[in-house]
Amino acid sequence: MDSGLALDIATDLTTEIGPRLYGSDDERQAVEWATKRFQEYGFDKIWTESFPVDRGWERGDETAAVTYPSPQKLVITALGGSVATPPEGIEAEIALFKTIGALKSQPAGSLKGKIAVVTQPMGIGQYGKISGPIRGNGPSEAAKRGAVAFLMRSAGTSKNRFAHTGATRYQKDVTRIPAAALSVPDALQLDRLSERFDRMRIKLVLTPKQLGTVTSQNLIAEITGSEKPEEIVLLGAHIDSWDLGTGAIDDGAGVGVVMAASKLIRELPTPPKRTIRVVLFGAEEIGIYGGNFYVENNRTDLDRHIIAAEADAGQGPIHTFNVGVGDPLEPTLSVIRDALKPLGVKPGRAKSRGGPDIAPMANVGVPVAGLDMFTEDYFDLHHTANDTIDQIVPERINQSAAVYVTFAYLASELGGYYRAK
Amino acid sequence: MDSGLALDIATDLTTEIGPRLYGSDDERQAVEWATKRFQEYGFDKIWTESFPVDRGWERGDETAAVTYPSPQKLVITALGGSVATPPEGIEAEIALFKTIGALKSQPAGSLKGKIAVVTQPMGIGQYGKISGPIRGNGPSEAAKRGAVAFLMRSAGTSKNRFAHTGATRYQKDVTRIPAAALSVPDALQLDRLSERFDRMRIKLVLTPKQLGTVTSQNLIAEITGSEKPEEIVLLGAHIDSWDLGTGAIDDGAGVGVVMAASKLIRELPTPPKRTIRVVLFGAEEIGIYGGNFYVENNRTDLDRHIIAAEADAGQGPIHTFNVGVGDPLEPTLSVIRDALKPLGVKPGRAKSRGGPDIAPMANVGVPVAGLDMFTEDYFDLHHTANDTIDQIVPERINQSAAVYVTFAYLASELGGYYRAK
Numbered sequence: 001m002d003s004g005l006a007l008d009i010a011t012d013l014t015t016e017i018g019p020r021l022y023g024s025d026d027e028r029q030a031v032e033w034a035t036k037r038f039q040e041y042g043f044d045k046i047w048t049e050s051f052p053v054d055r056g057w058e059r060g061d062e063t064a065a066v067t068y069p070s071p072q073k074l075v076i077t078a079l080g081g082s083v084a085t086p087p088e089g090i091e092a093e094i095a096l097f098k099t100i101g102a103l104k105s106q107p108a109g110s111l112k113g114k115i116a117v118v119t120q121p122m123g124i125g126q127y128g129k130i131s132g133p134i135r136g137n138g139p140s141e142a143a144k145r146g147a148v149a150f151l152m153r154s155a156g157t158s159k160n161r162f163a164h165t166g167a168t169r170y171q172k173d174v175t176r177i178p179a180a181a182l183s184v185p186d187a188l189q190l191d192r193l194s195e196r197f198d199r200m201r202i203k204l205v206l207t208p209k210q211l212g213t214v215t216s217q218n219l220i221a222e223i224t225g226s227e228k229p230e231e232i233v234l235l236g237a238h239i240d241s242w243d244l245g246t247g248a249i250d251d252g253a254g255v256g257v258v259m260a261a262s263k264l265i266r267e268l269p270t271p272p273k274r275t276i277r278v279v280l281f282g283a284e285e286i287g288i289y290g291g292n293f294y295v296e297n298n299r300t301d302l303d304r305h306i307i308a309a310e311a312d313a314g315q316g317p318i319h320t321f322n323v324g325v326g327d328p329l330e331p332t333l334s335v336i337r338d339a340l341k342p343l344g345v346k347p348g349r350a351k352s353r354g355g356p357d358i359a360p361m362a363n364v365g366v367p368v369a370g371l372d373m374f375t376e377d378y379f380d381l382h383h384t385a386n387d388t389i390d391q392i393v394p395e396r397i398n399q400s401a402a403v404y405v406t407f408a409y410l411a412s413e414l415g416g417y418y419r420a421k
Numbered sequence: 422m423d424s425g426l427a428l429d430i431a432t433d434l435t436t437e438i439g440p441r442l443y444g445s446d447d448e449r450q451a452v453e454w455a456t457k458r459f460q461e462y463g464f465d466k467i468w469t470e471s472f473p474v475d476r477g478w479e480r481g482d483e484t485a486a487v488t489y490p491s492p493q494k495l496v497i498t499a500l501g502g503s504v505a506t507p508p509e510g511i512e513a514e515i516a517l518f519k520t521i522g523a524l525k526s527q528p529a530g531s532l533k534g535k536i537a538v539v540t541q542p543m544g545i546g547q548y549g550k551i552s553g554p555i556r557g558n559g560p561s562e563a564a565k566r567g568a569v570a571f572l573m574r575s576a577g578t579s580k581n582r583f584a585h586t587g588a589t590r591y592q593k594d595v596t597r598i599p600a601a602a603l604s605v606p607d608a609l610q611l612d613r614l615s616e617r618f619d620r621m622r623i624k625l626v627l628t629p630k631q632l633g634t635v636t637s638q639n640l641i642a643e644i645t646g647s648e649k650p651e652e653i654v655l656l657g658a659h660i661d662s663w664d665l666g667t668g669a670i671d672d673g674a675g676v677g678v679v680m681a682a683s684k685l686i687r688e689l690p691t692p693p694k695r696t697i698r699v700v701l702f703g704a705e706e707i708g709i710y711g712g713n714f715y716v717e718n719n720r721t722d723l724d725r726h727i728i729a730a731e732a733d734a735g736q737g738p739i740h741t742f743n744v745g746v747g748d749p750l751e752p753t754l755s756v757i758r759d760a761l762k763p764l765g766v767k768p769g770r771a772k773s774r775g776g777p778d779i780a781p782m783a784n785v786g787v788p789v790a791g792l793d794m795f796t797e798d799y800f801d802l803h804h805t806a807n808d809t810i811d812q813i814v815p816e817r818i819n820q821s822a823a824v825y826v827t828f829a830y831l832a833s834e835l836g837g838y839y840r841a842k
Contacts, residue, residue, distance in 0.1 A: 015613045018493030026492070071447070072439030072667065075806060160581055161666070161807040185809040189667070192436045245582070246493065246610070385496060386582045388606040 001343070003264065006401035007394055009037070010256030014246035014389045021243040022283035023056050023214030030239050031219045034259070034280055038221040041263045043278075045222040051293040053283045056211030057081050059243055062180065064151070067091060068201040070193065075183040076151065077163035077244060077384075078206045079135060080286055081170075082179045089205035090115065090149050090178065096194045100134045104141055112146035115202050119153045119187040124376055130155040131166060139179035140171035149204050150179040153187035158380035161185045165242050165383045167286050178206045216240065216282035218290045223266050225412065227273040232301075233411045234277045234308035235262060235404060236291075236357050238284035245387030249378065252389065253397055254311035255280060261404035265412075272412035274306060281357040284312070291357030295364060302366055307411050309369040309404070310355025314378040315392050316400030321407075322348035322370035324362050332415025339406050343399060348372065369411075371403055422764075424685065427822035428815055430458070431677030435667035435810045442664040443704035444477050444635030451660050452640045455680070455701055459642040462684045464699075466643040472714040474704045477632030478502050480664055483601065485572070488512060489622040491614065496604040497572065498584035498665060498805075499627045500556060501707055502591075503600045510626035511536065511570050511599065517615045521555045525562055533567035536623050540574045540608040545797055551576040552587060560600035561592035570625050571600040574608035579801035582606045586663050586804045588707050599627045637661065637703035639711045644687050646833065648694040653722075654832045655698045655729035655787075656683060656825060657712075657778050659705035666808030670799065673810065674818055675732035676701060682825035686833075693833035695727060702778040705733070712778030716785060723787055728832050730790040730825070731776025735799040736813050737821030742828075743769035743791035745783050753836025760827050764820060769793065790832075792824055 013030060020030045031048060038046045057080060064074040095110075096117045097103040103118055118138055122130045130152075139150040154164035161183045170176045182190065193200055219239060225231060237254030241247020262278045281290030295302065307325070321340050323333060328350035337347045352370030353359040362368045374396075381387045434451060441451045452469060459467045478501060485495040516531075517538045518524040524539055539559055543551045551573075560571040575585035582604045591597045603611070614621055640660060646652060658675030662668020683699045702711030716723065728746070742761050744754060749771035758768045773791030774780040783789045795817075802808045 011613070015610060016491055016617060018487075018491055066439075070437055070439055073664075159809075159811045161583070161805075161809060162581075185807075185811045188811055189436060189809070192432065196437060243494075386606075388580075388582060388610070390580045390606045390609055 001398050001402045003260065003398065003401060004394060005263065006256035006260035006397045007392060009259050010248055010252040010392065011389050013255060014248045014252045018246050019243045020239060020241045020247055022240040022286050023053050023216050027216060027240050027282060031217055034219055034239065037259065041266055043221045043266065044224040048217040048219050049293065049297050050215055050217040051289060052213045053216050053286065053289050054213050055081055055286055056214030058209045058211055060084065060207030060209060062206050064180065064202060064204045066193065066200060067203050069197045074186045075161050075163050076180040077165045078208050079168035079179045079181060080165055081168050082206060082208055083176045084208055085149065085178045085204055085206045087207060089203050091201060091203040092148055094200050094202050096190060100138060106145050108144060109146045111142060114147055115149045115151060115204060116142035116147035117151045117190060119191050121153060122155050122157060124157060127155060127379055135166050136169050137171065139168055139177055140174040143175045143177045147177060149177050152181050154181040154184055156184060156379050156384065159184055160386065162384035162386045165244055178204065180204065180206055216289060218282050218294055219280040221278045223262060223272060223276040225273050225275040226271040229275050230304050231274040232277045232305045233274050233408055234279060234305055235408055236279045236281060236308060236310035236355065237312055238290065238357055239280040240282050240284055242285055242383050244385040246389060247387060248389040248392060249314045249387045250382040251312045253315040253392060256397060257311040257400045257404050260401045261408055264405050265409050272409060274412040276408055276412055284357055288356050288360065291360045295360045302361060302364060305361065305366045307367045307369055308354055308358045308361060309371055309407060310358045311400065311404065312355045312357065313373040313375050315397045316373045317396050318345055318371045318373050318400050318403040320346050320348035320372040322352035322372060323350055324352035324354060324370065325367040330415060335414055336407055336410045339410055340403060343403050343406065345403055369407060371407060373400065422819050422823045424681065424819065424822060425815060426684065427677035427681035427818045428813060430680050431669060431673040431813065432810050434676060435669045435673045439667050440664045441660060441662045441668055443661045443707050444474050444637050448637060448661050448703060452638055455640055455660065458680065462687055464642045464687065465645040469638040469640050470714065470718050471636055471638040472710060473634045474637050474707065474710050475634050476502055476707050477635030479630045479632055481505065481628030481630060483627050485601065485623060485625045487614065487621060488624050490618045495607045496582050496584050497601040498586045499629050500589040500600045500602060501586055502589050503627060503629055504597045505628045506570065506599045506626055508628060510624050512622060512624040513569055515621050515623050517611060521559060527566050529565060530567045532563060535568055536570045536572060536625060537563035537568035538572045538611060540612050542574060543576050543578060545578060548576060548800055556587050557590050558592065560589055560598055561595040564596045564598045568598060570598050573602050575602040575605055577605060577800050577805065580605055581807065583805035583807045586665055599625065601625065601627060637710060639703050639715055640701040642699045644683060644693060644697040646694050646696040647692040650696050651725050652695040653698045653726045654695050654829055655700060655726055656829055657700045657702060657729060657731035657776065658733055659711065659778055660701040661703050661705055663706055663804050665806040667810065668808060669810040669813060670735045670808045671803040672733045674736040674813060677818060678732040678821045678825050681822045682829055685826050686830050693830060695833040697829055697833055705778055709777050709781065712781045716781045723782060723785060726782065726787045728788045728790055729775055729779045729782060730792055730828060731779045732821065732825065733776045733778065734794040734796050736818045737794045738817050739766055739792045739794050739821050739824040741767050741769035741793040743773035743793060744771055745773035745775060745791065746788040751836060756835055757828055757831045760831055761824060764824050764827065766824055790828060792828060794821065
């Protein structure tokens with residue numbers, strides 16, 4: 001709990017590299033940076049596995065303003081993967097909906113020539129309700145009804161004026177329209193304006209570039225087990241980040257936590273019995289490309305994965321230890337549960353998919369642990385320009401690293417095999 | 422305390438008009454908007470007084486990025502009145518100073534061709550230490566030493582990634598160089614980078630326009646006193662705002678407070694004995710133009726001003742009642758002090774300049790009250806894009822309005838004359 005290593009690593013990564021968009025030079029440099037670190041830490045094996053990402057993309061200019069009745073600038077950001085407006089922008093009347101359901105109840109063609117705006121709020125715990133149905137499908141639902149562009153209230157919980165990016169995904173055979181998120185106060189402003197005025201016009205300029213297929217990579221680093229080297233305890237996090245902030249909360253913190261935890265184990269007088277494998281996944285943000293590729297590329301080895309855990313929900317603290325394993329009563333798990341209690345971690349449910357990048361392996365039977373983090377302020381920050389290292393509280397990330405050390409060390413030392421999900 | 426009127430007014434102003442930069446159409450529309458309100462409230466006299474502002478200015482594009490060694494975007498905003506860079510920007514090595522003193526200790530010519538960066542932090546209560554010496558004079562001090570541009574850490578107290586604008590003022594006979602503020606996390610990022618790398622380069626693009634002399638105006642609205650109409654109790658706030666946010670905290674809240682307080686007095690069954698004069702000052706942000714013009718334009722009437730107070734420090738609550746009057750022992754003041762106590766307002770010092778727009782009248786002898794607000798979070802928000810109505814807490818602004826009603830009503834009813842400063 002006294003080690004500041006996780007925060008030091010996250011600070012170095014977010015300072016020396018900064019943002020790390022999937023498929024970018026920044027992401028590659030982050031992988032080189034982490035490779036060097038693992039070498040310094042004396043890890044036994046370090047390698048990368050590359051894969052294509054068919055949705056290469058780069059942010060451009062992004063501005064918006066109410067042009068009628070009350071000219072004022074709006075804080076927006078393009079959704080990841082959005083197409084561009086013409087360089088001069090789109091200026092159109094808006095159709096504002098308080099929920100995505102209200103938009104979807106409109107008949108085809110009814111939004112012709114308009115900018116569709118959905119101001120549905122996101123409460124604590126409602127990320128999934130917004131990210132898929134609105135951020136993912138909203139642009140296509142609007143386009144089907146004739147809209148020329150799509151704006152949504154950010155999938156975030158803070159009233160600070162930051163717009164949240166995140167991947168959108170156009171449906172097949174639907175016109176691809178430019179799509180952006182409004183900051184929460186800007187969405188509230190449009191709600192208020194819509195109550196006061198019958199008509200509103202907005203000008204939107206988005207100039208992102210589609211880069212076609214780009215290359216990303218997972219970085220894998222191992223401490224070879226002393227007794228059962230073929231058995232793997234996997235610790236994951238993702239090295240890519242959105243481009244607006246420096247990716248400190250999402251997921252520099254997770255990278256710091258798993259790198260620090262594994263380094264602390266590496267420094268023990270006796271090495272762990274099983275192999276500790278750290279995987280820093282690439283291209284998570286645009287659709288878990290790294291996590292999916294890992295399963296594809298390591299399929300024949302998956303049965304050697306004893307258990308996997310991923311840190312990708314911010315800085316912590318970790319409050320609950322869930323498992324997604326064949327036998328939740330396996331005695332080793334009780335030892336881990338007891339060891340985590342003094343760190344403030346409660347035993348949880350016998351149900352977990354572990355985290356976004358390890359869910360694909362959980363789906364094919366790899367046992368996973370869900371070291372659940374406190375996330376009530378995570379969605380204040382993630383995917384925004386405000387995701388910087390200065391938002392991290394040392395005590396919180398320290399506890400997360402301590403939990404990962406404890407979990408990984410005990411999982412590598414004790415008991416048998418959590419398989420047979 | 423139960424009236425939500427102040428917040429309603431501030432909400433309407435910041436929604437229906439939005440930002441209100443000095444000398445702009447927005448500022449004029451805000452004055453028309455407030456004029457209509459005062460008419461609806463049944464005020465007896467409403468007029469404007471116009472004046473020139475010799476520093477007309479309009480924000481343009483503003484972007485910055487570290488280009489070496491670790492390319493990453495920076496969140497910045499032009500200081501008010503800054504000159505532009507060439508359209509393609511300035512890209513140069515930086516010279517980073519942790520304090521303005523460190524910059525000023527450099528010899529002439531030593532910053533030749535460089536972008537000067539001052540990352541001096543602002544603590545709670547240190548606004549004056551930053552706004553004048555760094556935001557005001559920093560660009561000229563850097564230019565004297567050969568710098569081609571100037572960046573400062575924002576005059577703000579939050580770690581959220583918002584850059585704070587605010588007026589700079591070039592010294593005479595010094596080259597005018599482009600000047601901008603970095604958000605606090607960006608300044609901290611440059612501090613960290615400077616500890617890790619010997620050299621850093623930044624690209625800065627600022628394209629504001631100098632508009633020459635523009636016109637601003639004060640709006641004055643009165644409830645005529647029933648017994649001593651010639652004696653004036655003045656309540657002030659400023660109607661202009663910076664252009665990044667919607668000017669809710671600075672100073673939509675103050676406008677709401679003084680308009681609500683005066684309207685509530687207007688609705689009393691018996692009118693106040695003295696005249697209540699509300700003044701919504703123009704062009705405060707660029708250098709108290711409205712407050713200075715008021716003194717010039719109303720000089721012969723200033724001795725009819727019994728007392729003046731201004732709300733320009735956010736939403737409140739108000740914690741202390743200070744006075745800047747000839748006789749602080751005047752019995753009416755005790756009555757006011759006693760009446761404010763149940764609202765949580767402590768008696769304060771016999772020293773006050775009242776507020777930025779009424780300081781010029783205080784300086785020539787007009788008695789003033791200083792209804793001091795809680796400002797510990799004011800500098801988290803003011804002059805940023807995050808200065809929006811959603812940051813206002815109803816209970817806080819309600820208390821401020823209740824204090825202004827109490828103060829203004831008693832000052833208009835009771836006792837004599839606070840003059841002879």
